[in-house]
Amino acid sequence: MIIILIDGQSGSGKTTLARELAEETGFQLVHLEDFYPGWAGLAAASQMVATDVLHPVQPGFWRWDWERNQRARWVPIRAHTSLIIEGCGAVTGASISAAEAVGTVITVRILGPETTRRQRALARDPGYAPWWEMWAAQERVHFSGPGHVAVDHVLGLA
Template sequence: MTTISTLAAAADARSRDGFALVAVDGMGGAGKSTLAAALAEAHGAAVVHGDDFYRPMDAQERAGLDPAQGYQRYFDWQRLRDEVLAPLAAGRGAAYRRYDWSTGELAPDEIHTVSRSGLVVVEGVYTARPELADHYDLLVYVDTPHAESMRRLRERGHDHGPIDWESRWRLAEEHYVATTRPRERAHLVVPGH
């Protein structure tokens, strides 16, 4: 059985009334977006990107955060919970504005809607953090060796802004993984391809 069919079967087994809400978490460069895109193509899943929920913040403030503060502040988990997870878990559709990486603000004229039907995948670092875990039917962790995920990130050629990615973002991710242990809390661990 392929990773995609294994994940789809696990989501189906945990679905309620034909609906499943799935978190796909893992370190940057693990293959979360690739996995979510494959689920969308093969099973018609709707995909919500965790990168759309980064918190608007002054660049100087962002650059001054240590790894623990970065874990707490980079990702706006409250907005993801309130705008997407809670409505879907309550049987309603969801709507949200995405974070615009080019402006550092929420995109003003862009509303994304998510229907509560079939499979909805929320992919990204921090998406399975403990405060959000109870909203999901299935928690998936994409486990990729550090060297491979870093190679992929460097190959992408961007660092998400004016601060050095490895000295800020990656250290916050490592803090998140070390303190909240998403791999151990996951219902399913899959290799990153």
């Protein structure tokens, strides 16, 4: 079983790369965006990757209902299947350890200039604009805080 963890700031191209890899490999694709617990939930979702998504017996996650701003249904993940997990917060020491416990791990981080990333993110989702600064602050903590780890591959904007 192979686990590919793709991390990067908003608008860097994580989802595009992950979709292309999933199409080429047939790996199951998991988006953190499906379970961030709201706009202040980057750190919580990072923990959920290690504890829920990569659970060795019952992997899955609680989908987040963005319209109601509440936890929604449980989404099971096929056990013992190769995965691509993408989203800001996907790569932490805990997620790498959890992934190593169930398979071979490849980590990727995508980098890009803020102006380009912001333009791409807001073109995709104009409703994101009021939350950009709040989310960017969480990204800065994630990429410079104690959970920050080295990755196998660093790429430019995808």
